[in-house]
Amino acid sequence: MIIYNVTVNVDYGSNEDWLKWMKEQHIPDVLATGLFFDAKLSKILAEEQGGKSYSIQYLSKSKKDYEQYQKEHAPRLQADHEKKFAGKYVAFRTLLDVVHHEKS
Numbered sequence: 001m002i003i004y005n006v007t008v009n010v011d012y013g014s015n016e017d018w019l020k021w022m023k024e025q026h027i028p029d030v031l032a033t034g035l036f037f038d039a040k041l042s043k044i045l046a047e048e049q050g051g052k053s054y055s056i057q058y059l060s061k062s063k064k065d066y067e068q069y070q071k072e073h074a075p076r077l078q079a080d081h082e083k084k085f086a087g088k089y090v091a092f093r094t095l096l097d098v099v100h101h102e103k104s
Helices: 012-032 063-072 074-085
Strands: 002-011 038-043 051-060 089-097
Touching: 002 012, 002 063, 012 038, 012 051, 012 074, 051 063, 063 074, 063 089, 074 089
Parallel strands: none
Antiparallel strands: 002 051, 002 089, 038 051
């Protein structure tokens, strides 16, 4: 299992619009690609100057699915995000390989 983690800091003035758009538009669009089976949007519990920080974690069954997403869908979806919130956020992306997962 692969976790594609996107950490975003959004300025305070755009926070509510960004959250609404992420929940109603962007995350559903990413999941609609069929290359991720789950997504989690979490607020990072640390105070940041100038904005609020979030982690969006998309779960994929394989690195191959992630790579297909990057090739076929990420440029368009990231461009949509940039067009809507240009200059109002910073983001960085991390790819994680789950080495152990246990449910209680």
